Amino acid sequence: MLGGTLALLATLTAGQLGDCVEEDEQGRQFLVCFDPGNGIELGLSAAERGGLTPALDAGLLLRTERESVSKEGTLWFNEHRILSARAEPSEDRPLLEATLYQGVFRRHIAEGFILVPTPRPIRLPFPFDIAIAVTAGRYERRPFEGAGFTLETARAALLLDPVRSPTRRVHLSFGPAISHAVRYDGQEAAHELSPLTSGMVDLGLETEDGWWTLRLTGLAGWVFAPGAEGFFRARADAKVERLVLAVNDHPVSATARVSAALADAGVGRNTEWAASLGLTLRLFGR
Amino acid sequence: MxxxxxxxxxxxxxxxxxxxxxxxxxxxxxxxxxxxxxxxxxxxxxxxxxxxxxxxxxxxxxxxxxxxxxxxxxxxxxxxxxxxxxxxxxxxxxxxxxxxxxxxxxxxxxxxxxxxxxxxxxxxxxxxxxxxxxxxxxxxxxxxxxxxxxxxxxxxxVNFDLNRRIYLGGAYAPSLSRQETTDRVRADFGIEVEFPSSTEPSVGRLHMLEAELLLGANSAIEGTLARYDWSVAREVPLLWITTFVGKPTRHDLTLDIAGWFEALRLESINRGGLRWQSFLTLGAANLTVDLWHSKDLVSYVRLRGGPALELDTRAGITAIKPVAAVEGDLTLDRDGFHHLRFSALGEKLLFEPEVAGRVRNPQRLKLRAGYELILLAINDYPLTLVADARGAWRDDLPGVLPGWELGAEAGLRFSFWAPARRSAPLQAAP
Incomplete structure (x- = not known):
């Protein structure tokens, strides 16, 4: 599967580089623009999470753009993040986070509208693109908390995007989310459900050349645990990247990241924040 | 032209x-x-x-x-x-x-x-x-x-096929049991695909990752990994009878028998403040007999029956579960705006070891009727009003007295994909 995905990445990136290639005085060519949504991402950073620790990130990114099949004439901008993981091998507070799949699918339409199905259909303006964000299999393990783990089995959010960008470089989406998670403390599993009682926001900004990237995601809302009172939890993550160099045309960016969790970190539903600064290599990120 | x-x-x-x-x-x-x-x-x-x-x-x-x-x-x-x-x-x-x-x-x-x-x-x-x-x-x-x-x-x-969609919805879903009304909310998600056969008059239906969460005093979670069934219109009658009283006349008896399969269906319920009870249907294989179907096979009323294998995750026991059902799914109008669905389903657990606090060979009867109506479409995706009524009788919950539980739901559902129906007409002059 990985081989097939790499081949797809290579195919997607080949032949689209015309304006992104520059030539020096010696006639040597090199890339000067990149796609931060594609490639194999490898990151190394220093993180502060109640103490300084190294952090490693990895993941497979794939971004596609296609015409809608059922609604021909409109575009789908799709972002996939496959097998992403972050490890903080701290001595006293080690952490592992891994997500099987994350995807954001946005359908762009030139002129959004609400159709009221009267005998002569009425068309009302609706200034939003519609998107859906899904997450499957987000695993969080903190050995210092004991034998337990947290597993968000699935999350789906229905999002509106008022920016309605005709490119994949910009999006701002928000909307309700539904999710199920299990917190296992080593003895008992507690199920947590958020039946559209959470809200999600997802902001992505990139320069056309891919040198600068900003990504902000947030999730907040009420979660219900069977047999217990519902509670409010929130989580946010912001990341800024600036391209600093490229190795064999594979971009390396300086990355600054801040994340925070309110009653949502680890098995103990802790409140915490973290920040990190490092470098990210994106293989095939063209 | x-x-x-x-x-x-x-x-x-x-x-x-x-x-x-x-x-x-x-x-x-x-x-x-x-x-x-x-x-x-x-x-x-x-x-x-x-x-x-x-x-x-x-x-x-x-x-x-x-x-x-x-x-x-x-x-x-x-x-x-x-x-x-x-x-x-x-x-x-x-x-x-x-x-x-x-x-x-x-x-x-x-x-x-x-x-x-x-x-x-x-x-x-x-x-x-x-x-x-x-x-x-x-x-x-x-x-x-x-x-x-x-x-x-x-x-x-202006024409939507709600049998081909990815939906996400929420509803208010109060329940009534033993004279006590409880507030609940429901969230649901699912993927439905329907495809006609290219070789015979047949329509297949695939339902994936359908999940329904009912949260409140009488909580419940239902989820199915995959379900597949099909309807068929047999061209050759199963048998025909010729009568010879008066002019010889042939009477055809067509029996449209098809199949229904399900893999990994979880039902978790919480009643009476007790711990959650979960039943996992590992697999089910049923036969269906259409009592009626529309010409395009999209709408049907049918009988369904067959065995399933169910795991009681709390007791750690497995039982054979015969199932019998009458069910229908009707698209009531040309443009796919009105849908009526109903089912009456009976289940019985057989060959299960004794479980403390409940009868041997417990049974379940589940009734359900629902209506879905497209209210409007947002960027060509339909937003539907969903209303349904349910009733369930069961004696399979240890420590819970058997009895009827009634429920009603009203909410909204948003559907992605939902292309035009295959039978969609061309635009007419207003």
């Missing part, structure tokens, strides 16, 4: 203008949609004039050939570039702008979407049109089945 177009093309070829040599070829070149103005527009003297607007505007047909060419410019269409569909019999050509009109009624650079490819006609052909006495009247451009186009040329979907 196809023959009309051919006749029209012949006519055009035979009646070239004096300015054009007789042997000049009729220039008709297929161009991709939208048809761009690739050549300089012909002079005004060679362009037909568009008649005044009619109310309501006629609609061009999706299933007839369309040409693109230049008419006299109008206030709304300064470029004069139009899609044209002609009828040889009436000598009438319907003409619609090739681009969408803006809020001010003037054409924009945005080409029409979901319009058919058109054949570009150049100046010689238009001159011939004029001499042949064709009239050109404003019209609404063609749109595919299940879609309509407004006067500005914007297209929108």
């Amino acid at each position: 196809a023959s009309t177009a051919l006749a029209l093309a012949s006519l055009l070829a035979l009646s070239q203008s004096p300015e054009a040599p007789l042997d000049a070829p009729l220039r008709q070149e297929p161009v991709p949609e939208p048809a761009p103005a690739e050549e300089a527009p012909p002079p005004r003297s060679l362009r037909p004039r568009l008649e005044p607007l009619a109310d309501p505007l006629p609609v061009m047909r999706w299933d007839a050939p369309v040409m693109c060419g230049y008419l006299e410019p109008t206030r709304a269409v300064p470029s004069g570039h139009f899609r044209v569909q002609c009828d040889e019999r009436t000598k009438l050509c319907l003409a619609a702008p090739t681009n969408v009109l803006g809020p001010d009624g003037v054409e924009t650079p945005v080409p029409l979407s979901r319009a058919r490819e058109c054949t570009q006609l150049y100046r010689e052909a238009w001159a011939a049109e004029l001499r042949a006495g064709y009239r050109f009247v404003p019209a609404i451009a063609d749109s595919p089945p299940g879609w309509v186009r407004d006067e500005r040329g914007r297209v929108m979907q």
Whole structure:
């Protein structure tokens, strides 16, 4: 599967580089623009999470753009993040986070509208693109908390995007989310459900050349645990990247990241924040 | 209409203008949609004039050939570039702008979407049109089945297939049991795919990752990994009976037997403040017999029955579960706006070890009837009102007295995908 995905990445990136290639005085060519949504991402950073620790990130990114099949004439901008993981091998507070799949699918339409199905259909303006964000299999393990783990089995959010960008470089989406998670403390599993009682926001900004990237995601809302009172939890993550160099045309960016969790970190539903600064290599990120 | 177009093309070829040599070829070149103005527009003297607007505007047909060419410019269409569909019999050509009109009624650079490819006609052909006495009247451009186009040329979907969708919904879902009403909310998600067979009159239905969360005092979670079933219209009757009283007459008995399969269905419920009880159906294989189905096999009323294997995750025991059901799924209108679904399902657990606090061979009876109505569509995705009523009787919960539990739900559901139905009609003139 990985081989097939790499081949797809290579195919997607080949032949689209015309304006992104520059030539020096010696006639040597090199890339000067990149796609931060594609490639194999490898990151190394220093993180502060109640103490300084190294952090490693990895993941497979794939971004596609296609015409809608059922609604021909409109575009789908799709972002996939496959097998992403972050490890903080701290001595006293080690952490592992891994997500099987994350995807954001946005359908762009030139002129959004609400159709009221009267005998002569009425068309009302609706200034939003519609998107859906899904997450499957987000695993969080903190050995210092004991034998337990947290597993968000699935999350789906229905999002509106008022920016309605005709490119994949910009999006701002928000909307309700539904999710199920299990917190296992080593003895008992507690199920947590958020039946559209959470809200999600997802902001992505990139320069056309891919040198600068900003990504902000947030999730907040009420979660219900069977047999217990519902509670409010929130989580946010912001990341800024600036391209600093490229190795064999594979971009390396300086990355600054801040994340925070309110009653949502680890098995103990802790409140915490973290920040990190490092470098990210994106293989095939063209 | 196809023959009309051919006749029209012949006519055009035979009646070239004096300015054009007789042997000049009729220039008709297929161009991709939208048809761009690739050549300089012909002079005004060679362009037909568009008649005044009619109310309501006629609609061009999706299933007839369309040409693109230049008419006299109008206030709304300064470029004069139009899609044209002609009828040889009436000598009438319907003409619609090739681009969408803006809020001010003037054409924009945005080409029409979901319009058919058109054949570009150049100046010689238009001159011939004029001499042949064709009239050109404003019209609404063609749109595919299940879609309509407004006067500005914007297209929108008005026919939806809710059997092909990815949905996400929420509802208020109170329940009533033992004279006690409890508040609950429901969230649901699912993927539905329906596909006809290319080789026989049959329709398959695949449901994936369907999940329903009922949260409140009487909480419940239901989720199914995958379910597949199909309906078939047998062409050969199972048996036929010929009667010989009077004139011999043949009576066919057709039995449309098909299948229904399910893998990994979880039902977790919490009643009486006790711990959660979970039943995992590992697999089920049922036969279905259609009592009635629509001609396109999309709607049906049927009997279903067969065995399943169920795991009680709390007790750690497995039982055989015979199932019998009467169920129906009816699409009530042509455009897929009204749906009625109902089922009456009986289950019994057999060959299970004794479980403390409950009877041997417990049973469940589940009744359900629901209605789904498309309220509106947002960016061509339908938003539906869902209302249903449920009743369940069961004696399979240890420590819980058997009895009826009733529920009612009303909420909204948003569906992605939802293409036009395969039977969707073409747009008619308003």
